[in-house]
Amino acid sequence: MNELKPLVIGDLVVKKPIIQGGMGVGISLHKLAGAVAAAGGVGIISSAQIGFREPDFTTNFVEANLRAIRREMQAAREISPDGAIGFNIMVATKHYDMWVKEAVKAGADIIISGAGLPVALPEHVEAAYAEMKESGQELPARRIKLAPIVSSAKSAMVICKMWDRKCHVAPDLVVIEGPLAGGHLGFSLDQLTSYGADTEDVPATYDQAAYDEEVKAIIKVVGEYGAKYGRHIPVVTAGGIYTHEDVLHQLELGADGVQVGTRFVTTEECDASEAYKQEYIKAGKEDIVITKSPVGMPGRAIMNPFLRQIKSGDRPVIKSCFQCLEHCDIRTIPYCITMALVKAAEGDTEHALLFCGSNAYRAGKIDTVKHVMDDLMGEAQE
Template sequence: MKQLKIGEKTARFPLIQGGMGVGVSLGRLAGAVAREGGVGIISSAQIGYREPDFDKNTKEANLRAIGKEMEKARKLSPDGIVGFNIMVALREYAQHVKAAVKAGADIIISGAGLPTELPALTKGSSTKIAPIVSTEKSAKVILKYWDRKFKRTADLVVIEGPLAGGHLGFHKEELDIYTPEKYKEEIQRVIETVRSYGEKYKAHIPVVVAGGIYDREDVNEALKTGVDGVQVATRFVTTEECDADIRYKEAYIQAEKEDIAIVKSPVGMPGRAVLNPFMKRVAKGEQIPHSPCHGCLAKCSPATIPYCITDGLIEAVKGNIENGLVFCGAKAWKARRIETVKEVVESLFAVV
């Protein structure tokens, strides 16, 4: 069985639990995954939504919650690997990265844009850094930039494929082009790019693949491509330890294959979600009234958006599924019951 080395720590399984916002993967889930031998990841996206002052002091509530959720995870897994997923698209991106470093994150995984300044924001700390890329082109751009500007490279690279959940790193047309076989070729090209920088820096840079990995067969197929590990998100939603409301988890269990669709987020990015009453209203062109702006995404214009992504995601994670945005991976329809994190990890790998 492969193990996944991140800095001085080694995960027993080559598994990263994908970061899911808003409030789906917090300290409880991340800590449980780390305890079972994987890498637990907390999403910083509107992480403070349960803080009493979230509506009035969103920035402070989020920064405070980053420390709180890391503390929860550490209590569950004092020696495990716990990190954060922090989206480049966040308005307070730099502050979130600094807060995660201060909280003692083992690793920061960053996508939804190219994390060009991540090395500067983590400089002087032991926190490892990992960009999320979807294509050879994006891998080349970010690794070349870090090499030239910071004279360093990634500690790990996550390749997120077209079957992933939430916001996707592809244009709508690309989603049709990349069949599973076609995307394996892209994975090979990314691996070669990463390997070239590993050789330059005389280090092994682990490559982890994400998107559409739901069961052991998917894990085995992914590992055959030559990657060092897998990132799994959707499968962990329907666990007892997942931080979302039980009704959120049940939305996955009740979903059929045809209920999962590519939708457009308020800022124009394609994403994958359950086609529930809320998204059907949006698809018909209905303008959904929203709360005062919480300042989540840098490129969002509150006056022109069809709905507020923060409102939609918070409603969903709290269990108001009919009026919320339920992001999910392409294989969420396979969920049939609530499991424990331990059961999921054991089912993904041949546990001896």
């Protein structure tokens, strides 16, 4: 058994170097994030349309989402009062600044942010602290940690350089998300092809060695900015990590830890519907495909009747716009991604977009967060 070191993010020390990936809509909320934090990892709540269960979501979605951010954070804290809990907040969403500020005010330990370059993240956090101070709200004893998601050495350089120049800060943590991740991917279809994802219609294969070199290059960039600021900036890798051996491989590349999403979906504690979890269990490797979101971003999902309908050009009726993505035009999109993901969370899997990682087909049963954590750590008992 290989004993893994804690994940040290400045003054935030996490016993186990495992971050649970943020999965929206409604897949990683307080139950999953709280359970992972209680098990010694970092639990992450997805802010994406987090208020979808609120009664006024369709008419007052901004306030519904803000309320849900506060409530989900509080509920996760009740599960794990002392654990590390944070939010995944997508840059591509409208009202990004509002979600960031609310996460800070709710007492999150960390914000992980991707789906675009989180250039303004430090500024939004500073604005949140200023608003808290002005309103008399007590500031947290430990400053929130900020972690951009990058997929290339180029994007890592851009975000580190811009934070350094504009805000005189460096990331507290960097998440490297590779081509095998689920949901929206930080790659063009051409880039995915270069790493082995053939076409939109063919399940992805993968050139591990090619992306390993990119991971090393990103770690080098991050290390240079860590040296400038006189501290170690930990790096965690994400995408296709399913076993203890996968974790060890990432650590051998120089990573400080890993982020895992898919493996936690088929747990008792996951906030997703039972029907959603069963779709992972039923899926074969050939069912996992690269598709496009309504705004053209590549993503990985399970082929189902909904995706076949979209592929045929049959456009579902879109009754209202939830203003979830910045560059989304209700007049031209092939479907509403909010409604497709809400249906997934609620269990209407035939009419849903079923985002997943490349290893979703490996799920064979409903597990527990504790067993998944133990297995990833190399501590599971047969």
